[in-house]
Amino acid sequence: MERRLWRKGAMLPDPHHLAALDAADPLGFARARFLLPDGLVYLDGNSLGPLPATAPALLAQAVADEWGQGLIRSWNDAGWIDLPVTLGAAIAPIIGAEPDAVVACDSVSINLFKLASAALALRPDRRTILMEAEDFPTDAYVMQGLARLAGVTLRRVPRADLPDALNDDVALLLLTHAHYLSGQVHDMAGMSAAAQAVGALTLWDLSHSAGAIAVQLDADGADFATGCGYKYLNGGPGAPAFAYVARRHWATCEPALTGWMGHAAPFDFAADHEPAPAARRLLTGTPPILAMRALEAGIDTFAGIDMAAAEAKSRALVQLFAAGAAAIAGVTVDPLPTGRHGAHCIIRHPQARRVMNALIARGVIGDCRPPDAMRFGFPALTTRFADIGLALAALQAVLASGEWQDDRFAPKGVVS
Amino acid sequence: MERRLWRKGAMLPDPHHLAALDAADPLGFARARFLLPDGLVYLDGNSLGPLPATAPALLAQAVADEWGQGLIRSWNDAGWIDLPVTLGAAIAPIIGAEPDAVVACDSVSINLFKLASAALALRPDRRTILMEAEDFPTDAYVMQGLARLAGVTLRRVPRADLPDALNDDVALLLLTHAHYLSGQVHDMAGMSAAAQAVGALTLWDLSHSAGAIAVQLDADGADFATGCGYKYLNGGPGAPAFAYVARRHWATCEPALTGWMGHAAPFDFAADHEPAPAARRLLTGTPPILAMRALEAGIDTFAGIDMAAAEAKSRALVQLFAAGAAAIAGVTVDPLPTGRHGAHCIIRHPQARRVMNALIARGVIGDCRPPDAMRFGFPALTTRFADIGLALAALQAVLASGEWQDDRFAPKGVVS
Numbered sequence: 125m126e127r128r129l130w131r132k133g134a135m136l137p138d139p140h141h142l143a144a145l146d147a148a149d150p151l152g153f154a155r156a157r158f159l160l161p162d163g164l165v166y167l168d169g170n171s172l173g174p175l176p177a178t179a180p181a182l183l184a185q186a187v188a189d190e191w192g193q194g195l196i197r198s199w200n201d202a203g204w205i206d207l208p209v210t211l212g213a214a215i216a217p218i219i220g221a222e223p224d225a226v227v228a229c230d231s232v233s234i235n236l237f238k239l240a241s242a243a244l245a246l247r248p249d250r251r252t253i254l255m256e257a258e259d260f261p262t263d264a265y266v267m268q269g270l271a272r273l274a275g276v277t278l279r280r281v282p283r284a285d286l287p288d289a290l291n292d293d294v295a296l297l298l299l300t301h302a303h304y305l306s307g308q309v310h311d312m313a314g315m316s317a318a319a320q321a322v323g324a325l326t327l328w329d330l331s332h333s334a335g336a337i338a339v340q341l342d343a344d345g346a347d348f349a350t351g352c353g354y355k356y357l358n359g360g361p362g363a364p365a366f367a368y369v370a371r372r373h374w375a376t377c378e379p380a381l382t383g384w385m386g387h388a389a390p391f392d393f394a395a396d397h398e399p400a401p402a403a404r405r406l407l408t409g410t411p412p413i414l415a416m417r418a419l420e421a422g423i424d425t426f427a428g429i430d431m432a433a434a435e436a437k438s439r440a441l442v443q444l445f446a447a448g449a450a451a452i453a454g455v456t457v458d459p460l461p462t463g464r465h466g467a468h469c470i471i472r473h474p475q476a477r478r479v480m481n482a483l484i485a486r487g488v489i490g491d492c493r494p495p496d497a498m499r500f501g502f503p504a505l506t507t508r509f510a511d512i513g514l515a516l517a518a519l520q521a522v523l524a525s526g527e528w529q530d531d532r533f534a535p536k537g538v539v540s
Numbered sequence: 541m542e543r544r545l546w547r548k549g550a551m552l553p554d555p556h557h558l559a560a561l562d563a564a565d566p567l568g569f570a571r572a573r574f575l576l577p578d579g580l581v582y583l584d585g586n587s588l589g590p591l592p593a594t595a596p597a598l599l600a601q602a603v604a605d606e607w608g609q610g611l612i613r614s615w616n617d618a619g620w621i622d623l624p625v626t627l628g629a630a631i632a633p634i635i636g637a638e639p640d641a642v643v644a645c646d647s648v649s650i651n652l653f654k655l656a657s658a659a660l661a662l663r664p665d666r667r668t669i670l671m672e673a674e675d676f677p678t679d680a681y682v683m684q685g686l687a688r689l690a691g692v693t694l695r696r697v698p699r700a701d702l703p704d705a706l707n708d709d710v711a712l713l714l715l716t717h718a719h720y721l722s723g724q725v726h727d728m729a730g731m732s733a734a735a736q737a738v739g740a741l742t743l744w745d746l747s748h749s750a751g752a753i754a755v756q757l758d759a760d761g762a763d764f765a766t767g768c769g770y771k772y773l774n775g776g777p778g779a780p781a782f783a784y785v786a787r788r789h790w791a792t793c794e795p796a797l798t799g800w801m802g803h804a805a806p807f808d809f810a811a812d813h814e815p816a817p818a819a820r821r822l823l824t825g826t827p828p829i830l831a832m833r834a835l836e837a838g839i840d841t842f843a844g845i846d847m848a849a850a851e852a853k854s855r856a857l858v859q860l861f862a863a864g865a866a867a868i869a870g871v872t873v874d875p876l877p878t879g880r881h882g883a884h885c886i887i888r889h890p891q892a893r894r895v896m897n898a899l900i901a902r903g904v905i906g907d908c909r910p911p912d913a914m915r916f917g918f919p920a921l922t923t924r925f926a927d928i929g930l931a932l933a934a935l936q937a938v939l940a941s942g943e944w945q946d947d948r949f950a951p952k953g954v955v956s
Contacts, residue, residue: 159608168612175608180600183830187599191777192575192591196584196907197900200953204777231825233799234650241689257811262800262825265813273657273796274689280811354826361607361620361829380689381797383649384678391955392910395673395696397681409647409678410770413777414599415828484613491612494808537616539807 136516137448145509151437154505157425158358165488165511165518169468169501170332173358179421186417198413207416208364208385208407214423215357215366218431219330219349220340224402225371228353228364228419229411232331234381235350235367236266238406240296241380243325243348244274246373247295251276254290254324255298256283258305263298263329274380283308287318294324301339302332302466305493307442309337309464316345331355334366335426336467336503337435341368348373356467356503358422364415367406374402383408425505434504438467441502441512445469448516454523455479458497468501471519479522481533486518552932553864561925567853570921573841574774581904581927581934585884585917586748589774595837602833614829623832624780624801624823630839631773631782634847635746635765636756640818641787644769644780644835645827648747650797651766651783652682654822656712657796659741659764660690662789663711667692670706670740671714672699674721679714679745690796699724703734710740717755718748718882721909723858725753725880732761747771750782751842752883752919753851757784764789772883772919773842775835783822790818799824841921850920854883857918857928861885864932870939871895874913884917887935895938897949902934 146152158174160166166174190198199205213223229235240253253267257280264280271278281289290297297319302309312328319326328349333339335356341349347370353363369377378399384390385407388398399405443460446469450457458470473479476496483490483498490500500515522528562568574590576582582590606614615621629639645651656669669683673696680696687694697705706713713735718725728744735742744765749755751772757765763786769779785793794815800806801823804814815821859876862885866873874886889895892912899906899914906916916931938944 159604161609161611164611166611171615172607172612174611175603180603180608183599183603184596187591187596187776187834188575191588192596193577195577195580195582195590195905196588196955197905198777199587199955205955230646230650231799231828233801233825234646234797237797241685244689261803261806261809261811264811265798265800265803266824268813269657269794269796269798273660275691352826360603361614362826362832363828365825378685380685381650381653382681382685383647384681385649387677387681390677393677395677395680397684408682409649409781410768410778412647412779412828412831414834415831416778418603418830489611489613539612539615539621 142509142513165514167490167500169499170355176421176425182421208411226368227403232365233262238379238381239348242377243296250295252293253278253296254294260304290322298327300329307466308461312344332466338431353419359419363419437504438502442469444512471498472496477535478528478533482522482528488515488518558925558929581930583906583916585915586771592837592841598837624827642784643819648781649678654795654797655764658793659712666711668709669694669712670710676720706738714743716745723882724877728760748882754847769835774838779835853920854918858885860928887914888912893951894944894949898938898944904931904934
């Protein structure tokens with residue numbers, strides 16, 4: 125493929141070939157499901173999915189009609205009370221789960237705490253939570269807090285040492301499926317089996333997997349999982365996350381963090397907690413309905429999308445971009461993982477924030493991770509092959525011109 | 541006052557007098573800040589505040605412009621990243637707190653867990669969480685889960701026994717400021733002092749106080765507090781809650797439930813958790829921006845509102861309604877608490893749900909609590925004195941006609 129895409133001696137792929145790839149793209153139709161600003165190449169990698177075309181009307185109706193006119197009647201009449209369960213069931217096929225195993229609720233941080241606390245309760249004689257060093261910070265922070273409260277040990281080891289660190293004191297193995305920087309993808313079936321072999325449970329953070337690559341929670345033997353609604357699921361800024369519990373734990377899973385919405389009969393106002401059936405027991409407080417409606421619009425963008433095809437397309441996009449960037453002077457490209465990888469890649473420059481600001485000024489958006497990483501994401505539903513050419517041309521121009529050294533591209537703002 | 545309001549021998553207050561009270565109401569202007577359906581008497585007590593007039597445009601802008609056009613740039617450019625703190629500071633004066641002591645985040649259930657876990661860490665040698673029996677269920681469920689995980693005891697005693705139950709094993713006293721059924725209001729200063737005298741900390745659930753009655757967290761010596769955004773603060777269905785920590789605990793308060801948004805430098809991606817200053821350390825995961833924008837509209841409805849005046853008005857409305865209902869055959873009215881009370885009252889009927897459904901059909905909305913309670917709320921910002929007359933007339937008609945026995949008013953739906 126590369127031989128046809130790259131003109132001899134050129135750093136940029138041939139636009140005609142990119143156009144041909146777009147014309148042949150079986151997922152090309154999905155981009156029309158979004159409202160993307162004209163002229164923008166949106167390769168955020170991925171802190172916020174773009175706006176689904178149905179979201180503005182759905183939100184407007186939720187605000188004016190359901191809230192404004194229906195008022196509290198909408199908890200029944202508009203199905204508000206069931207949204208965590210109905211949206212969970214809608215997310216389920218995207219991550220290879222049966223419908224009742226998933227609910228939409230809270231944030232990834234909160235769900236990690238809930239699910240890890242449930243795992244500790246299921247393995248009361250074990251005192252270790254095992255996770256990968258260098259994983260996304262919130263996962264470590266949440267586990268540090270839980271370990272302190274529960275009196276267990278959090279052990280963080282490099283990826284290569286994980287198999288050896290699995291022993292009969294490990295209650296829970298927490299893994300991020302697709303790493304937020306390297307894009308490396310764990311073998312879910314293999315790691316689940318290895319954990320199960322020593323009696324440990326697994327908790328999977330799918331933040332960079334759900335909606336990005338193929339996930340088979342049920343088939344691969346996962347115990348628990350959570351992931352973002354606001355990244356590849358396109359659920360809006362800070363959208364509710366989701367939480368998964370495998371069927372074999374439905375009757376016994378009891379998170380330490382609970383609330384009335386996870387009660388078997390919340391409107392009986394019973395004095396003692398009694399967990400609801402299946403994943404519903406993972407709910408806590410009253411669900412944020414407006415955020416849920418936006419998440420609904422995001423999930424709807426996956427109608428008819430085969431996640432294996434989405435992964436294959438993102439893989440092709442990532443590889444094309446990485447190959448092109450590797451040929452541009454001034455940046456280095458992190459080696460792509462062998463085997464499967466996530467829908468993003470990392471390009472490094474000592475002044476990553478400045479280079480990214482200059483790229484954004486040219487209409488190409490990615491994000492940054494300190495100290496020197498630019499992260500570009502290539503979600504299959506919205507990215508065109510032509511965007512690769514545009515992004516590489518912008519990167520080449522920013523670096524060749526040295527414009528990133530301009531004062532207006534100095535780092536500012538909290539979020540990178 | 542009553543002598544002028546009630547016509548001799550009549551069960552309903554004189555509409556002319558009610559109109560005069562509305563004309564003289566110093567808070568009457570606030571109703572125009574909301575979009576309420578024509579002809580509806582909305583006395584929900586209070587599961588969902590009505591729609592602020594500014595909310596539809598604010599939400600539409602957040603969706604179309606901030607999300608759709610700004611995309612990830614809006615985390616800086618639209619101030620998204622600071623919304624939990626800026627909205628917390630806006631809530632602060634409504635509950636008598638200094639600005640940096642409050643953040644908007646998560647749900648009441650989640651915040652109860654966070655704050656109670658922080659209290660346990662501050663009192664490591666104590667093994668008891670004390671709360672009032674018959675408090676709102678989620679408070680008990682959350683404490684049951686926390687107590688199990690932390691290995692402490694949850695003790696629930698009747699209100700009258702609370703002072704005697706305070707001893708040197710109590711780490712935390714959890715109280716609801718205004719009770720969700722009786723409307724009884726705890727003496728916050730007195731109970732805080734009593735707790736402090738034995739070295740215990742206090743956590744206040746303000747769900748039925750914040751935006752309903754006057755609250756003075758700082759002045760009354762509270763340690764921690766949380767409360768709903770979706771009730772009297774008018775923040776929308778399932779709106780983010782708020783969390784408060786008194787200044788004297790800012791440097792030492794460390795919830796076991798945390799996340800990257802509560803980190804001192806979230807975008808440094810450090811390996812270990814380091815709490816952010818003041819109440820910001822109570823944040824966990826990525827904030828739900830659309831829900832935050834709706835909450836912002838709700839908080840804005842309190843601009844220029846004196847909460848002491850709001851409490852006085854709601855008090856007058858509650859007393860007027862309770863007196864009228866007491867004279868209607870077929871229902872009983874729970875005695876109003878002596879001293880201060882919340883902005884709601886309870887009317888009982890063996891078929892409460894049927895009676896409420898019949899009232900709703902007549903355009904009067906309250907809510908129900910099993911088995912026999914109808915709860916009516918009288919928020920000062922939206923309730924007119926004339927609404928009391930309309931609601932009482934509807935209640936009288938529903939009971940006198942026996943129409944509540946009609947099949948169409950049979951209980952249905954999950955939420956009551």
